[in-house]
Amino acid sequence: MRALLKETDLLLTKLTANNDFAFKLMTAAQASDRKEVEKLIKSAGVMTKSKISFNPDSIRMELGPDIESSDCCKLAISLRWN
Numbered sequence: 001m002r003a004l005l006k007e008t009d010l011l012l013t014k015l016t017a018n019n020d021f022a023f024k025l026m027t028a029a030q031a032s033d034r035k036e037v038e039k040l041i042k043s044a045g046v047m048t049k050s051k052i053s054f055n056p057d058s059i060r061m062e063l064g065p066d067i068e069s070s071d072c073c074k075l076a077i078s079l080r081w082n
Contacts, residue, residue, distance in 0.1 A: 003048065004063045004075040010045035011061075015079075026081050029054035057081060 015022045021040065028036035037052060041061070051062040060078045 007046045014044040030056045
């Protein structure tokens with residue numbers, strides 16, 4: 001769980017510290033550009049397997065372990081665009 005929290009913190013820090021990054025992520029999500037959304041999230045340091053969904057109003061990520069057979073923990077975050 002700590003690894004998931006650490007990666008989530010990396011993403012949230014990048015979103016709050018870098019307005020250009022936040023705008024690019026929001027724009028890609030609103031344009032339904034999944035490849036760009038995934039690329040941007042990885043560039044923020046999120047390497048854990050994640051399930052990403054988004055719409056024009058928000059983005060939701062569910063991070064889980066890299067091991068397919070393990071379902072020990074998941075961390076879900078939802079962010080609304082302002």
